[in-house]
Amino acid sequence: MTSIQTTERRKAFAFVAPALVWVLAFFVVPFAVMAAVSVSRMEGRDIVHGFFLDNYIRFFADPSLFKGLLISLEITGMVTVISVLLAYPLAWIIAMQVPARWQRLALMLAVLPFWTSYVVRSYAWLLVLGQNGVINKALMGMGLIAAPLEIASTRTASVIGFVHFFVMLLTLTIYSNLIQLSPNYARAAADLGASAFSTFRHVILPLTLPGVVTGAFLTFVLCIGDYITPQILGGNNELTLPQLIMLQLGRRGDFPMASAMSIILMAVVTLAYFACARWLKLDRV
Amino acid sequence: MTKTLPALTLLAAGLAQTAGAEEINALVWCDHADPALIEPFEMATGITVNLKEYEGTAAGLAILEQSQPGDWDVMVIDGVDVGRAVDAGLLAELPADKLATADFFPELVMPEVNTRDGKTYAVTEKFGYNTIAYDKTKVDPADMEDMAKITSGKYDGRIAIYDYYMPVLGLMQVASGGKTAEMTADSLAALKAPLMALKAASKSVGDVVSSQTALATGEVDILIGGGEWLTAVLASENANLDWTIPTQGAVRWSQSLAVLAGSTKQDAALQFVNYITGPEGQARLATSSCYWGMPANKKAGDVLTADQKTILRWDNQPDYLARSQLYPVPDAALDTAMQDLWTEMLQN
Numbered sequence: 149m150t151s152i153q154t155t156e157r158r159k160a161f162a163f164v165a166p167a168l169v170w171v172l173a174f175f176v177v178p179f180a181v182m183a184a185v186s187v188s189r190m191e192g193r194d195i196v197h198g199f200f201l202d203n204y205i206r207f208f209a210d211p212s213l214f215k216g217l218l219i220s221l222e223i224t225g226m227v228t229v230i231s232v233l234l235a236y237p238l239a240w241i242i243a244m245q246v247p248a249r250w251q252r253l254a255l256m257l258a259v260l261p262f263w264t265s266y267v268v269r270s271y272a273w274l275l276v277l278g279q280n281g282v283i284n285k286a287l288m289g290m291g292l293i294a295a296p297l298e299i300a301s302t303r304t305a306s307v308i309g310f311v312h313f314f315v316m317l318l319t320l321t322i323y324s325n326l327i328q329l330s331p332n333y334a335r336a337a338a339d340l341g342a343s344a345f346s347t348f349r350h351v352i353l354p355l356t357l358p359g360v361v362t363g364a365f366l367t368f369v370l371c372i373g374d375y376i377t378p379q380i381l382g383g384n385n386e387l388t389l390p391q392l393i394m395l396q397l398g399r400r401g402d403f404p405m406a407s408a409m410s411i412i413l414m415a416v417v418t419l420a421y422f423a424c425a426r427w428l429k430l431d432r433v
Numbered sequence: 434m435t436k437t438l439p440a441l442t443l444l445a446a447g448l449a450q451t452a453g454a455e456e457i458n459a460l461v462w463c464d465h466a467d468p469a470l471i472e473p474f475e476m477a478t479g480i481t482v483n484l485k486e487y488e489g490t491a492a493g494l495a496i497l498e499q500s501q502p503g504d505w506d507v508m509v510i511d512g513v514d515v516g517r518a519v520d521a522g523l524l525a526e527l528p529a530d531k532l533a534t535a536d537f538f539p540e541l542v543m544p545e546v547n548t549r550d551g552k553t554y555a556v557t558e559k560f561g562y563n564t565i566a567y568d569k570t571k572v573d574p575a576d577m578e579d580m581a582k583i584t585s586g587k588y589d590g591r592i593a594i595y596d597y598y599m600p601v602l603g604l605m606q607v608a609s610g611g612k613t614a615e616m617t618a619d620s621l622a623a624l625k626a627p628l629m630a631l632k633a634a635s636k637s638v639g640d641v642v643s644s645q646t647a648l649a650t651g652e653v654d655i656l657i658g659g660g661e662w663l664t665a666v667l668a669s670e671n672a673n674l675d676w677t678i679p680t681q682g683a684v685r686w687s688q689s690l691a692v693l694a695g696s697t698k699q700d701a702a703l704q705f706v707n708y709i710t711g712p713e714g715q716a717r718l719a720t721s722s723c724y725w726g727m728p729a730n731k732k733a734g735d736v737l738t739a740d741q742k743t744i745l746r747w748d749n750q751p752d753y754l755a756r757s758q759l760y761p762v763p764d765a766a767l768d769t770a771m772q773d774l775w776t777e778m779l780q781n
Contacts, residue, residue, distance in 0.1 A: 192765040193517070212773075212780040271646070280651045298590070300652060301637035383637030384596055387779050399598075400772055401491030 179414075186407035195404060203408035216392040217412065223303060223388065224372040227310040228364050234311065235318030236360065242319070243326035255323065259316045266313075270380040273309045274300055277381075301383025309377045314370070318363035325359025326352075361427035368420050373413060389413055456481040457506040457701050460493055462688065464559070464721035465509060465709075473717070474708045480701050490514040497523055502695025506702040512546045512687035513599070513760045515555045524554040525694045531703065532556050533710045533730055540754045541729040546762075547689055555689035558709055559718055561726040562757055563600030564683035566648060566659025566676040577655070580608040580679045584627070588655055589634040593647045595658030596638045598775035602628070603684035603761050604658060613684060613761040618770040625774060631657065632778050641724070648674060662686075665725035665744045678753055685757040687729070712736050719745065 189200045207213045242254045261269060276282045277299040284296040299305055333355065337347040375390040382388075387395070389409060396406035421428070459465065463486050471482050487493045490511050497505060510518055518524050534542050534556060547555040565577050571591070576582040583592070594601060603613045605624045636653050637643070645663055647653045649671055656663065660683070664674040690709055692702040708714045715728035716736035727745055728737075734747060746753065763771060 212776045215780050274646065275650065278650055278652050298636075301647075380643065384639055384643075384779055385637060387776070392776070395772075395776065397495075398489050398492050400769075401495060 182407045182410060185403055186411050188404040188407075190402050190404055193401065203405045204412070206405070207408060207412060213392060213409070216387050216389045217416070219303075219386050220372050220389040220413075221416070223306060223310070223378070224368055226307050227314060227371050228367045230307070230311050231314040231318050231367055232360060232364055235315045235363065236322055238315065239319045239322035239326055243323050251327075255320070258319050261312065262316055266376055267380070269313070270309050270377050273305065273312070273381055277305050277308065300381070301385060303382060303386065305381040305383070306378045309381045310371055310374070313377075314367040317366060317370075318360075321363030321366070322356060322359045325356045329355055358427050361424050365420065365424045365428060369417050372416065454479060454481060455698065455701050456483055457696075457698050457705060458483045458485070458504060459705070460485055460487055460496060460505050460508040462486065462488070462509050463723035464718060464726070467717070467721040467723060470709075470714070470717040470721055473713065474705065478701075478704055478708075480704065482705065490517065494518070494521070494523075497693070503697045504695070505693050506696040506698050507705055508691050508693055509558070510555065510689055510691055511760075512543060512555075512557060512560075512689050513762045515546050515689050515691065516549065516762070518691065519549050519554050523694055525692045525696065525699060527553045527556065527692060527703070527706070529553040531707070533707065533732075536712075536732045537729045538731055538750065538754065541687065543687065543689075543759075546687070546759075555691035556706060556710055557687050557729040558690045558715070559726040560685060560687040560729060561662045562660040562676075562678060562683045562685055562753065563595065563597075563604055563658045564660045564676060564678045564757075566656040566664050566674065568648065568651070568654045568673050569675045570673045571651070571654040574675070574677070577677050578679050580604075580681045583655060583657070583679075584631055584634055586634070590636050591654040592631070592635040593644055593653040593656050594631065594635050594638045595644050595656060595663075596640050596779075597658065598771050599760055599763075600684045600686060601658045602771055602775070603758070605631070606761070607682045607684060607758055608679075610681070613758045616761045616763070616767065618767050621767070621770050621774055625777075628774065628778050629781055632781055638779060661745060662724045662726050665720075666722070668744050678756055683753075683757045685754070685759055687759075688726075716741075 184197075185195075186203060187199050187201065188195050188197045189202050190196070238258065242251055242258065246254045264272075274281075278284070279296040279298075279300070281300065283299065284293075287293045288296065299308075329352065333351050334347050337351045342350070372388075373390055375388075375394055378388045379391060379394075384391075390413070393406050393409045393413070396402045396409065457480060459482055461484050465471065466484055466486055471484070475481055485496070487496060493508065493510065494517075497508075508518075508523075515524070532553065537557065541557045541560055543557050544553075547553055547557060565580075565583065567574075567577050572588065576587065602621070602624060603616075605627055606613050606616055606620075609624065609627065611620070632638070635657070637647055639647060641663065644656050644659060645667065648656050648659070648663070649667055660676050664676050667674055690706050692699060692706060696702050709718060710730055712730060712732040713736055715730040715733035719726055719728040719733060719737065720741055725745065727747075727750065728734075734742065737745070737747070742748075761767070761771075
């Protein structure tokens with residue numbers, strides 16, 4: 149190896165080193181600690197270190213705990229699908245129908261709710277969806293319903309709170325994909341006799357799929373790990389996995405169980421990543 | 434020069450004052466974070482109190498575990514968990530003869546909680562009841578005097594449960610005619626059916642803020658596990674919120690104040706304890722902007738206003754104290770069993 153090559157390698161390493169140190173310090177080491185704690189066990193109120201799989205076995209054997217994972221997956225699945233279905237047309241309208249000079253303003257308006265606190269937004273939804281909230285009062289005022297709908301403190305409320313947030317995120321990722329698309333694709337399809345629907349189905353949608361999947365994956369990751377929204381809007385009538393993890397920490401002081409459940413949550417996210425990897429283009433976000 | 438000298442003198446005086454100022458670090462609940470409580474102590478003694486709020490004994494003990502001895506000087510702790518902290522060697526012995534316990538309601542001295550082998554490790558500072566809170570314009574107040582009527586079906590879907598397993602399971606035990614002190618992991622099985630029935634009749638299970646919001650906004654009309662600590666702070670805005678102790682009884686909560694064994698400022702910490710448990714400190718703590726509660730020290734009654742005493746039901750205390758039972762004091766096995774049952778209820 150020549151001295152030039154050596155110098156180049158050192159330079160390259162120097163460039164990469166800060167990122168490596170960052171990942172090591174803030175991901176690899178904490179993850180290793182969490183993995184080690186997850187195979188410890190509680191004896192009374194003390195943590196006994198060792199290699200025990202008790203926490204993992206208990207998680208899958210205890211219906212109350214395992215159900216938390218299923219609830220998280222159900223809510224996350226619903227939120228992701230609904231958000232995509234709402235965000236795609238919104239992004240389409242902004243990218244294709246809104247004049248270029250107004251697009252920046254339209255995007256800003258679309259993401260305006262990002263500027264408010266997550267907790268405040270959730271409590272605001274609670275007041276909107278409550279028995280005496282805006283929705284029920286409006287529906288009853290119009291004579292459409294006789295008694296208030298039970299929306300607050302339900303899974304529906306959690307899903308609405310989540311969708312409100314993630315539609316904004318997905319709109320951005322899908323818009324960034326749509327805006328890069330040359331209008332010549334649609335023109336070429338039309339020249340070849342394709343209908344508007346066929347053009348969308350066979351040309352536009354496949355080309356924008358990376359943006360959709362990237363946004364959907366980010367929605368999945370952020371939604372399945374969220375604790376605040378179901379805690380405030382769900383009324384504690386069912387517990388998601390992050391809520392159960394918080395229970396282990398705040399109430400039981402059971403760090404091994406909380407660590408095991410966090411590892412399981414990470415495993416689910418990793419599986420989701422591999423399922424989406426083919427289409428993921430995180431650099432386009 | 435004439436201008437510089439006074440400025441330097443002032444600076445030197447300021448530095449001297451800073452160097453001499455004493456500070457204590459306190460792990461507290463949100464009621465201690467009210468400036469109206471802390472500032473008079475700081476002004477009177479020159480001792481700065483650095484506060485860190487926490488919720489739940491497990492979280493408080495975790496903070497201590499991650500700290501160095503001496504990092505914290507005083508700690509507010511759930512009365513039933515004092516023994517746990519003593520077992521862990523975290524608390525310093527307090528000089529019993531220098532505490533104001535002689536002025537306390539006798540039931541609130543609680544030696545079974547605050548002392549071990551004749552040594553005092555904590556002192557009760559505030560108490561109240563986990564019972565029934567309700568909106569008196571939406572329910573029949575007479576029904577609220579009987580737990581059986583509340584869960585009879587008449588109020589289904591209009592009930593919220595306070596999300597803390599200890600008082601609510603204690604309340605279920607009291608409602609079934611049992612004693613909280615006699616709860617065991619085995620006897621807990623008998624509470625499962627009524628607890629699940631209560632959940633089925635309820636609309637939500639929430640923490641303090643969620644429960645308050647649900648009751649204040651009319652989302653629910655009854656809160657199981659609520660009490661003066663939840664409704665009193667809203668009294669000025671919503672006079673319809675009320676609370677009572679049903680005929681079956683209720684659970685009494687208490688919080689204690691302790692000095693930590695590792696503290697290097699034992700004298701300043703004790704001064705703080707004595708301020709909080711003295712009449713003025715007690716009155717301010719009882720009416721803290723975070724939540725209200727009865728003061729353990731009877732002499733706080735001389736400081737509280739008539740309106741404040743009405744909201745706290747000062748005159749009813751002899752009856753309420755007689756009809757309420759202490760929180761269950763679970764060992765590790767019972768605590769685990771209670772939390773398992775609670776988690777099952779939440780997921781049901």
